[in-house]
Amino acid sequence: MAMALEDGRSRILIIDDEQVVLESCIEILLDQPYDVATASSGARGLEFMEEFRPDLVFVDLKMPGLSGLEVLEAINRDDPTVVTVVITGYATVDSAIEAMKLGAYDFIPKPFTPDQFRVITARSLEKRKLVLETIALRREKEMLRENFAAIVSHELKSPLSAVQQNLFVLAHQLSPVTTEDQRVQLERMKSRIGDLLDLVDRWLRSVSVDLDGIRERFETLPLSVPITKAVESVQPQAVRKDVEIVVQERAGSVYGHEGVLTEALTNIIGNAVKYSYEGGTVTITTKQLDDRVRVDVTDTGVGISEDDRVHIFDDFYRGDVGMSRQSGAGLGLAISRRIIEAHNGSVSVESELGRGTTFTILLPTEAPEPPVSRLPERSEI
Ligand SMILES: Nc1ncnc2c1ncn2[C@@H]1O[C@H](COP(=O)(O)OP(=O)(O)OP(=O)(O)O)[C@@H](O)[C@H]1O
Ligand SMILES: [Mg+2]
Incomplete structure (x- = not known):
C-alpha cells in the first residue's frame, strides 16, 4: 500500500489520452510540492x-482501450485506499456518478x-491523509x-x-x-484460581487465535462433524x-479446521441453550449453497436488544439478558467470530426480544482460488 504522504511528498498520477490535458495538469501543479x-x-x-504508488489518481473517463471505469475498478480492487478522481466531459456527468458508485472520490468536468x-x-x-x-x-x-x-499472559498467567x-x-x-472447613476453603481457592486461569486463556484466545497456524491445517470436511461434536458437548447443559x-x-461440507470450528459452534449453540427459557428448543439447520454452506442456530430464548446486538461480538461484552444472571465472561462470541473470519466466513444475528435469536454462519466449501493478476496483457497496451 502506498504511504507516500508519510514522507511528505504526495504522488499524483494523471491518466488521460489527451496530451494537452496532461501537459496543462503538470503545469498547474508545477509549483506544488507533489510528484506528478x-x-x-x-x-x-x-x-x-x-x-509509482500514487496517493491520488485522476482518470479520464473517455479513453480508447481500457475505459476510465475499468481503470477505476482495477485501482479500487488493488488498493481501495488510493483516492481516485474522474475527469469528465460535460456530456458524461452520468458516468461520473457511475464512477463515484465504483469508488471514485470526486469528479472534475472538462474544461477546468x-x-x-x-x-x-x-x-x-x-x-487520502484521513484514510x-x-x-x-x-x-x-x-x-x-x-x-x-x-502482557497479560506473562504478568498474570505465570504467577x-x-x-x-x-x-x-x-x-x-x-x-x-x-479440618473439613479448611479443606472446603482450600478447594474453593483452587477452583477460583482455576476459573481465573481459564478466563485468561480464553481472553488470549479471543485476541490471538493462531490464524495462520490453523489455516495451514484446513481440509474439506462434512459440516456434520463439528456440529455433532458441538451438540454433544452442549447436551448436558441442555438436559439440565x-x-x-x-x-x-446435516448437509454440506466446509473447508476448514475441525477443532476450532467445533469450538465456535459450541460457543454459539451453548449460548442458544444458556439464553433459552426452561423447556425451550434450539434448532440447527445447515444448507449447502453454491460455494458456501450456511448454518442457522435458532433459539426460542430471551432475545437480544438492538443496543446489545452491535456489541455482542466484542471482548468481554455481556448483554442485559433479562433473566437471572448467567455465568460467563463475554468472550464466546468474540472468539467465535475470529475463528469464522479466519475461515473467510461470516456470522450475523437476528433477534426479537423475548422471542428468540438466530445466529447465521456462512462458511466457504472450497479452498480459495489463488488471486488472479489484474495487470493487462501486453497486447492491450
Ligand atoms: N442466543 C442468545 N440469546 C440471547 N442473548 C445472547 C445469545 N447469544 C449471545 N447473547 C448475548 O451476547 C452476549 C455475549 O455472548 P458471549 O457468548 O460472547 O458471552 P457470554 O455467553 O456472556 O460469556 P462466555 O461465552 O464468555 O461464557 C451475552 O452475554 C448475551 O447477552
Ligand atoms: Mg457465550
Whole structure:
C-alpha cells in the first residue's frame, strides 16, 4: 500500500489520452510540492501504479482501450485506499456518478480552470491523509490489543499458575491435619484460581487465535462433524434446562479446521441453550449453497436488544439478558467470530426480544482460488 504522504511528498498520477490535458495538469501543479506522473492510456496507467504508488489518481473517463471505469475498478480492487478522481466531459456527468458508485472520490468536468484543479487536488489529498490515518489508528489499536494480551499472559498467567501449583502441594501436605472447613476453603481457592486461569486463556484466545497456524491445517470436511461434536458437548447443559436441541439437516461440507470450528459452534449453540427459557428448543439447520454452506442456530430464548446486538461480538461484552444472571465472561462470541473470519466466513444475528435469536454462519466449501493478476496483457497496451 502506498504511504507516500508519510514522507511528505504526495504522488499524483494523471491518466488521460489527451496530451494537452496532461501537459496543462503538470503545469498547474508545477509549483506544488507533489510528484506528478502521467499516462496516456488506462493500460499504461495501471502498469505504472505499482511502480509509482500514487496517493491520488485522476482518470479520464473517455479513453480508447481500457475505459476510465475499468481503470477505476482495477485501482479500487488493488488498493481501495488510493483516492481516485474522474475527469469528465460535460456530456458524461452520468458516468461520473457511475464512477463515484465504483469508488471514485470526486469528479472534475472538462474544461477546468487551474484553480479548480488545484482545489480538487488539495481536497483529495486531504481525503487520502484521513484514510491513511484511520488505517494507522486501526492498526495501532489492534497492536495494543495484542500487546496487552501478551502482557497479560506473562504478568498474570505465570504467577497465577505458580500460586495454583503451590496450593495443590500445600493442600496435599496439609491434608492429614486440615479440618473439613479448611479443606472446603482450600478447594474453593483452587477452583477460583482455576476459573481465573481459564478466563485468561480464553481472553488470549479471543485476541490471538493462531490464524495462520490453523489455516495451514484446513481440509474439506462434512459440516456434520463439528456440529455433532458441538451438540454433544452442549447436551448436558441442555438436559439440565430441559432444552431440546434439534438438528434438522446435516448437509454440506466446509473447508476448514475441525477443532476450532467445533469450538465456535459450541460457543454459539451453548449460548442458544444458556439464553433459552426452561423447556425451550434450539434448532440447527445447515444448507449447502453454491460455494458456501450456511448454518442457522435458532433459539426460542430471551432475545437480544438492538443496543446489545452491535456489541455482542466484542471482548468481554455481556448483554442485559433479562433473566437471572448467567455465568460467563463475554468472550464466546468474540472468539467465535475470529475463528469464522479466519475461515473467510461470516456470522450475523437476528433477534426479537423475548422471542428468540438466530445466529447465521456462512462458511466457504472450497479452498480459495489463488488471486488472479489484474495487470493487462501486453497486447492491450
Ligand atoms: N442466543 C442468545 N440469546 C440471547 N442473548 C445472547 C445469545 N447469544 C449471545 N447473547 C448475548 O451476547 C452476549 C455475549 O455472548 P458471549 O457468548 O460472547 O458471552 P457470554 O455467553 O456472556 O460469556 P462466555 O461465552 O464468555 O461464557 C451475552 O452475554 C448475551 O447477552
Ligand atoms: Mg457465550
